[in-house]
Amino acid sequence: xxxxxxxxxxxxxxxxxxxxxxxxxxxxxxxxxxxxxxxxxxxxxxxxxxxxxxxxxxxxxxxxxxxxxxxxxxxxxxxxxxxxxxxxxxxxxxxxxxx
Numbered sequence: 001x002x003x004x005x006x007x008x009x010x011x012x013x014x015x016x017x018x019x020x021x022x023x024x025x026x027x028x029x030x031x032x033x034x035x036x037x038x039x040x041x042x043x044x045x046x047x048x049x050x051x052x053x054x055x056x057x058x059x060x061x062x063x064x065x066x067x068x069x070x071x072x073x074x075x076x077x078x079x080x081x082x083x084x085x086x087x088x089x090x091x092x093x094x095x096x097x098x099x
Contacts, residue, residue: 018086021057028076028083029059031091037062056092064097 021027025040038061046054071091076083 020055026078027059028078029061030074030076031065031067031071034065036065057089067091067094069093 021040021043023040023043027038027040029036029038038059040057041060042058044056046056048054069091073089073091074085075087075089077086078084
């Protein structure tokens with residue numbers, strides 16, 4: 001996903017470009033049917049086994065979430081007072097908590 005739909009931009013451009021995640025940025029993460037707010041604590045660029053560049057971000061969620069590794073997530077950013085989908089990802093790891 002390289003452009004945002006429904007966001008006005010200057011000139012004849014079709015949509016605003018999506019910038020990379022930055023440290024301390026507040027995001028909305030959708031995991032299955034659950035929405036949880038979170039803050040980016042770290043970002044890293046890594047090469048995958050196939051040689052492609054992977055962008056990874058560590059997000060600390062405001063609430064605990066029950067999920068599994070490799071589950072798909074949707075990432076949204078607040079733009080012009082509205083949450084806009086900026087991309088998707090996959091859970092790579094997390095912490096187990098006693099309930």
